Amino acid sequence: MYGKKVLLAGFLILVLTSLFAREEGKENPVRIGEVTFLIAQNEGRRAGITREPALRRFYNLNVGDIYDSAEALERRIDTVTRELNSRQVFKTILYNVQYWKEDFLTPGEDLTAHITIAVEDSFSLYLLPYVLYDSNLGMVYGGNFVYDNAFGTLTNVNLRGYGGQTSWRGGGMWENVPLGQIKGDLSLFCEQERTRRVDDGDHTVLEYTNLLLDFYLGVEIPLAGNWALTLRPGAYLPFNFDLVSYDPGYGKDEFDSLDPVTFGFLEGGVNYSNVYWEENYRIGLSGELLWTMEGPLNERDVTNSLDGFFSGFYRLLPFLGMGHHLSAFYVFNGTREGAARYMRGVLDHLMYGEWGVFINNNVDFRAFTVPPFLELHAYPLIDGGIVYNSQTPFDAYDARLAAGFGITLFPLFLQSLQLNVEVGFDLMKEGKSEVSFKSELFF
16 A cells, blocks of 8 residues: 555656656746736735836736746846836836646646736926036026826826026927837927037137927837837927127128028937846946938938947946947038037037047946935046048047046935036146036936
């Protein structure tokens, strides 16, 4: 009798082992059986504003979907969780996956995955009034109304405006709007532009202003892996041109030739993004290659340009991170104005050309943390850039080097907000500097 029990036990162990064991070099397929979202559970009841349909649409995990293995499924969930975490609108995002077979007596049956995803909302609605100084704009006054994860939809609403002695800008954006399986952005702004031309000694030889009404609709179509296709059709209308000053030796023919008509543009390209936040440090790689066509809607005179961007972030120590950003542009039949906006420490209008290449570098130190209120990071920065314009002789000031420092304040009670101050010094022109204070990171 004892021998029969041992034999039966051994047989059951053999059957169970054969059911769950992977064949050599092969893993069991996995079928999604259930996906449960727990949104800020408080005493067993929902206590968050995030809408479950928005989370389901974001994760796109459907009952019945089959993955080659448990590792492939968890890799997919982890990638999407990192992307959601990078939006910084949740205090915590946790997931758990359990596997079992529905029928123990059916060899080779797919494993069934039961997925639980738990999120806890953070406060993401705030009005940021500011009085600040930007070297390109002078003193400006304004405000920024931000509502990330607006009404729990995982879309962002941003209304902003500022004004000063030399310029103003106002408008809004609605970001990450779901359009089926793709995401869309809507943007509408009106601003006062100021264009300045300088000679080889950085002296202003032409300056004029105009108003600009700018609108676009952007869509992002996911491709394989972390790649996506981007399309941004739009239009802009410059009007109300006003000549401020000009050098008689330079002339004002460029201003007289301006034609205030409506311009249309179409941007298209591909981007790669695998950047996520680990505490208040970014880690990963991102890049974009963008082609732009723009020109008057009543003519066939189209300007074509190509832009490329690449960023890399890594964390060397718990308190130390680094970031590098490379950008380049080429205008096939025109000139890029204000090209020094790609650099910190050089006033925007001092560089313009048909092509340019720029590199930006940060070394990010966590200075101190005062939980649960704030965390302060400080970083030295060094930027370099070069532009070329066939209409003017190349000189030493078409290549610039700048260095400086910045600080970033992270309010720990507002996950999606950063306050950033940067000071850069133009190393090619002694005494020149650029200062900015904003609620966005430079790159």
